[in-house]
Amino acid sequence: MLNYYQNRLISLKKDKNERTIKDIIQKGKFVIYDNKTLLNLSSNDYLGLSTDSSVKDNFLSSYKGKIQNPSSRLLSGSNRAYIELEHLICDILKVESALLFNSGYHANVGIYSALLNKGDIVFIDKLNHASIIDGIKLSGAKIIPFSHLDYEDLENKLITYRKKGINSIISSESLFSMDGDFADINKLIELKEKYNSILVIDEAHSFGVYGKGLGYVSQTSNTSSVDLIMGTFGKAIASYGAFVAGKKVLIDNLINFARPFIFSTSLPEISVAFSTYIIKNYILKNELQPKLFSITKYLHNLFYDLNTLGNSYIVPIIKGENKNAILASDYLINEGFYVLPVRYPTVKKNQARIRLSINPSITTDEIDKLYKSIKKTI
Numbered sequence: 001m002l003n004y005y006q007n008r009l010i011s012l013k014k015d016k017n018e019r020t021i022k023d024i025i026q027k028g029k030f031v032i033y034d035n036k037t038l039l040n041l042s043s044n045d046y047l048g049l050s051t052d053s054s055v056k057d058n059f060l061s062s063y064k065g066k067i068q069n070p071s072s073r074l075l076s077g078s079n080r081a082y083i084e085l086e087h088l089i090c091d092i093l094k095v096e097s098a099l100l101f102n103s104g105y106h107a108n109v110g111i112y113s114a115l116l117n118k119g120d121i122v123f124i125d126k127l128n129h130a131s132i133i134d135g136i137k138l139s140g141a142k143i144i145p146f147s148h149l150d151y152e153d154l155e156n157k158l159i160t161y162r163k164k165g166i167n168s169i170i171s172s173e174s175l176f177s178m179d180g181d182f183a184d185i186n187k188l189i190e191l192k193e194k195y196n197s198i199l200v201i202d203e204a205h206s207f208g209v210y211g212k213g214l215g216y217v218s219q220t221s222n223t224s225s226v227d228l229i230m231g232t233f234g235k236a237i238a239s240y241g242a243f244v245a246g247k248k249v250l251i252d253n254l255i256n257f258a259r260p261f262i263f264s265t266s267l268p269e270i271s272v273a274f275s276t277y278i279i280k281n282y283i284l285k286n287e288l289q290p291k292l293f294s295i296t297k298y299l300h301n302l303f304y305d306l307n308t309l310g311n312s313y314i315v316p317i318i319k320g321e322n323k324n325a326i327l328a329s330d331y332l333i334n335e336g337f338y339v340l341p342v343r344y345p346t347v348k349k350n351q352a353r354i355r356l357s358i359n360p361s362i363t364t365d366e367i368d369k370l371y372k373s374i375k376k377t378i
Contacts, residue, residue, distance in 0.1 A: 016322040017343050024338075026051060029361045031338050038338035039366055041356045046209055046313055047288045048359040049238035049278060059277050068268045073100075074255075077266030085276045089231075089245050092214055092284070093223045097251035099244050100272065102264050104204045104232040107242040109135040110258030111200060111228060112169070115250065116141035120167040123154060125183070127176050129202060130345070141167075148179075151187045158195045168197040174216035175206040178347050178355065180310030185221040198227045198250070205314065208236025209292065213283035237283065239275040241267045291360035299358060299367050306374060315356040316342070317374065325352035328377040335373040 012018040025032040028051050031040045049055050071077035082100055089098040101107035112135030116122065120141040124132060127148045136143050144161050146154040154170070162168055170192050172183045185201065192199035203215040208231075211218030217226055228246035233239040244254060254261060282288065296313045309316050319325040325341035332339040332354070343352045356370075 016326055022340075029359065033333070033338060036333070036336070038333060038336055039362070039370075040338045041358070041362075041370070042338055042340045043357055043359070044205070044235040045238060046205075046236040046357070046359055047238070047282070047292060048361040049236075049282060049288075051361075055238070055278070055282070058281075059274055063270065063273060063277075065273050066269045068270070069266045071266065072262065072264060073266045074262060079269065081269050081272045081276070082266070085272050086243070088276060088279060089243050092279070093218065093229065093245050095223055095229070095245045095247075097245065097248040099251050099254055099261065100267055101242045101244065101258075101261060102267055103234065103240075104129075104202075104230065104242045105131040105134075106260035106264065107230050107232075107244050108132045108202065109138065110254055110260040111230065111244060112136045112141070112171075113138040113259065114254050114257035115139075115198070116167060116169065120169075121161055121163075122169045122171055123157060123161075123197070124171045125149065125173065125176075127179060128171060128173060129177065129204070132171055132202065141169075148176075149181065149183065151184060151191065155191055155195075158191060158197070162195045162197070168195065169200055170197050171200045171202075173202040173204070175203075175210070175312055175314070176310070177205045177314065178316060178342065178353075180308075180312040180314030180316055182216060182310070182312070185217050185226070189221060189225045192227075193225075199225075200228045200230070201226050203229055203231040204242075205235060207231035208279075208283050209289055209313070212286045213279070213289060233271070233275040233278075237275055237278050239278055240271040241275060288360050292358065295360060295362055295364070295367065296358050298364055299356075302367060302371050303374075306371075306378075313358040315358065316353045317356070318351060318353045320350055320352060322352045325354055328354050328374075331377050332370075332373055335369075337370055337373065 030037050069077035086098040108131035116139035118140035122136050122141050123144045125148055126145045144157050146157055172188055174183050188199055201217055206216040210216040217223050217229055228244055228250055230244050232242040292313055300311055306317055319328055322343050329339055329341045339354050342355045
């Protein structure tokens with residue numbers, strides 16, 4: 001029986017697709033790995049808050065709440081800390097209601113498995129996150145993928161498959177986590193209204209940064225025109241957990257039908273309070289975001305000949321075959337940069353890449369050195 005599982009691992013090694021957990025030590029914007037101090041370019045800590053010790057110290061000096069509520073929120077695992085954060089999300093996004101989840105994965109699985117049934121249809125951008133696809137599969141709904149950022153293709157598929165009386169969701173990320181490019185939110189709003197669908201936008205990688213911290217939807221569109229927005233606290237917010245915000249009737253359905261919410265122990269109360277603290281004291285002040293945009297612009301101007309995708313602080317450089325991405329990663333680690341390869345199934349086959357993640361603490365000198373090192377991997 002175990003031979004089957006052993007053979008699977010052998011196959012992964014042969015295809016250079018095996019994943020292992022790295023033993024690293026965080027040290028500010030650096031990590032210590034294999035006895036080397038490396039600039040960390042593989043973290044989703046987009047504002048650099050998770051490694052700023054003063055942030056943690058200032059919060060803990062005033063925190064008086066509990067560490068954890070060891071129950072689901074529908075039993076005894078809730079209090080004012082949870083309500084305060086949900087109300088804060090509603091206020092800043094100008095939406096009707098919000099609900100906390102334990103992670104972005106839990107939130108996406110909960111949204112689609114709760115709101116869809118067999119016979120319903122979901123139109124998804126082909127590069128949407130795996131958690132969205134997993135939630136849809138649990139629901140039994142039909143998945144209709146459209147070409148990445150191709151809204152003509154989306155409309156053609158809406159014309160073909162959208163049927164009166166069947167629930168329909170249009171689903172997209174705002175900032176795509178592997179390509180670093182952006183959805184056209186206004187076009188998605190136009191199509192969801194034209195074809196009587198629900199629009200769900202995943203803001204996992206843009207909440208806390210764009211729109212003066214409120215997310216890319218807020219920067220480009222009217223947040224109330226999007227039915228549900230999912231955002232996470234584990235990236236730019238440097239905390240833990242996620243939220244879904246939008247139409248009250250849909251949030252109430254999630255409270256009653258989203259299994260990841262109903263059957264999970266609630267978020268640690270200290271994490272909830274920390275998320276509120278970060279949003280109020282750092283995100284809404286909009287001091288770190290301009291620094292991030294400045295260093296990101298510097299990088300893209302310098303990297304113009306490297307065929308990078310998108311124009312955000314997520315900077316993928318396509319290497320094609322797995323072995324090429326691994327070789328590039330190994331070289332960059334030797335050069336002092338913690339950059340890891342991204343391979344199938346995270347990205348398509350033969351689209352392996354190194355993925356750079358930028359934050360405001362990175363200097364132009366470090367970007368210059370990085371550019372010279374990457375050039376040597378081509």
